[in-house]
Amino acid sequence: MLRRKAMSQLLFWKEHHAKRAMLVDGARQVGKTHLVREFGRANYQHVVELNFIDNEDARDAVNAAHNARDLFLAISAYADDELVKGETLVFLDEIQQCKEVATKIKFLVDQFDDYDFVLSGSLLGVELKSVRSVPVGYLDSITMYPLDFEEYCWANGVPSNVFAEVHEAIEEKREINDAVHRRLTALFHEYLIVGGMPAAVANFVNEHNVQSLRVYQQNIISRYREDISQYTESIRQSRIVRRIYDLIPSELNQQNKRFKVTSVGSGARYVRYQEEFLWLVDAGVALPVYNVDEPRYPLMLAERSNLFKLFLSDIGLLTCMCGMDVVRDLINDRTDINYGSLYENVVAQELKAHGFDLYYFKNNMIGELDFVVEHPRGTVMPIEVKSGKTYTRHSALNKALATENYGMKRGIVLAESNVKTVGQVDYLPVYAVSALNR
Template identity: 45%
Template sequence: MDLKRKSEKLIREWLKNSPKKALLVKGARQVGKTHAIRRVLTAEHADFFEINLIETPAAVDVLAAAQTVDDLVLGFSALSTQKLEKGKTIIFIDEVQKYKEMITKIKFLVEEGSFRYVLSGSLLGVELTNLDSAPVGYMTTVEMFPLDFEEFLQITNIDDNIISSLRSSFENRTPVMDAVNQKMLDLFTRYLIVGGMPEAVSNFADNSNLNDVMRIHRDILSQYKLDFTQYETEDKRLLLTNAYELIPAELLKQNRRYIVTDLKKGLHFERVQSTFLWLKNAGVALSVFNSTEPRIPLKLNEKSSLFKLYFADVGMLTSEYGMNTKSMLLTKNQNLNAGGIYENAIAQELYSKGFLLYYYNSNRLGELDFVIEYNNRASPIEVKSGKDYTIHSAMNNCLANSEYQMQEGFVFANCNVSQKGKVTYLPTYMVMFLQKDSEQIVLDKIEF
């Protein structure tokens, strides 16, 4: 199935509105970057030349040998199997992490102006940390993630009218028709099982075979582990692999916190901090740091040595747990410890929308699964997988604390929409409607 992505809108906006900037599309391996770029350029009838630096390693030698901008332009012409037309052709360089210096050189190519440029690659969050000079002002960046739940719905019979009605229920805090709500909850369960990796979603849409989904997830996991060995020194390889493989076990704990000593007894966070940063920057894991106070700005109270780690894709997480876990999710087996799975899905959804995620823990007030900045306030979030979703003492305590100035807390559960005091209960799928606050600030003109 040919999947549409929200990021295509951003790519299209760049194509139409930013002729003096290059485009960089980044994201973890296999999230659909190349496909999205091709879809937009083809749909807009753009003249483009695509070169993959992994499939064509000789291209790296050609680009690296270039001493001037003219050399680079000549190099592209030599590599191309088609005529490159100045002022018209778009040059699409895929797997650009194989020659990361290209991102520095793009500034000079944009200034030269013969062609427009699209760059794409994985592990750029890792590679760019060592880059000498980033082309500030010369590049638009789009980050891609696995399909979110709303994107996942395109493989179902849920149309835009239903989505619009659900959004209205979210905005007005009114219940959804029971039959529709149950249908959406069931679809969200399927999302937990399949996840948002495009190949897995497309395969499931065509075949509905979970064995194929698990095989695809295993293949992607193998690629991740290969990246660990390919891009890091030998002493870090085993640590990266072990740190990543430990995430599913840590999410089975009651508080989901990642404990460094579970990797190796006596290990200190400071010695392995770069390992967790690598996993985050590579886009294969999501980090949620502790905030010592649930008040804005949350970043000011960040304690990075205390954290949770989630998989970047919830479907890959449930595949790690195995087919039995997926079956228990489908049959709503109450014996399943599903809290970490639901938390992973909520974290994944919020992260893709640009939220900075934190959690809060206090001996006096209790622990909040997540705290986000929403409507210019700190908003607590609890994720419940069972029937006792109305029990949330930590949220009650924090909402009642006038120092934190919280206006609303969200409980995501297998329920319908309702409100009680400052607590809003939402079905899990409605996380797709939470949107990050706009960062645009308009100042009034100051008269002198």
């Protein structure tokens, strides 16, 4: 069983929810269903699960319900376990096929508060837009992502106290223990190939077979492409969304990594294809990093939504789409290859999973900062990502830190290095992005 951080959020909800259901959201294949099942088995005497893809009759019965009693009657009619007050979790899965249940859930938690209700599904950012009213005040939510690097290390048997050493070293501005550093660096290079999709991770941990791993990853990519065809509103939109999705690896391979909308088609403009880009974002399969005019708090006021980099939500899927040659180069630790796009993708993925909104900054006077993120205390932290040995060269970061108007006190460089501090810059091993948390 893969250990997931989201489990602690479910446990907290169980103890404190008070007439609230839980919605577990996230892209397809990130482990939502497995997590809820494990949570149910460990914490309830009875678990009733209805899957609205597998059980069309249950879906129709729930859709036909007019009130809470009708809805609970429909659930009880198709329940595969006993419904016992105070001892039962009701798990409604794949609710994108039964969208009105998200609206009706408030009636259930109001009138049947002796039961706990968890909802889950994929593409909810896309599909729930058409729901009349998601019940604010009756529904808590968790967004799940692929396994982050720390979770990947847990899957490989790394104990939690290893990351305690990482946190302490960063806090104390000293080098991480050499044995720990070498172990985590090796696992990070492996993570660039495997990524964090649970099925792929479980397969690789058991077999360490790259060919088998790629079968799992290619199946996930194929399923995402099928979703695009199934859930987009028209054949035209499906074609454009798939084109954008397939372009992500090559666009990231460009020098500035910014997605050029003209790559979608001759004369294309963002305003015309905005919905298609947002579909991928709402589906959870792509991560946009928006440009800001100035790296000043709050960043959202300076956002330029028509200028962005577009990363995949999982680094393993990106590496798979880049081809087997890239995988071989990573395995051979080739130092003459520029892995910049891969490193930036994994950093974007980690920052997003840890609660950060994603921005970057670029102008002619300063240059480009790979990421700028908000610190909870109302300041902005610039982050540079370096995959090569020349990681101490960062003129844009130096200029930004020297610009008094930006109010930046310190900057971070994530690189193939141990922890060290020079002036206003903290150099951290790239895997230490796992220690940054909003």
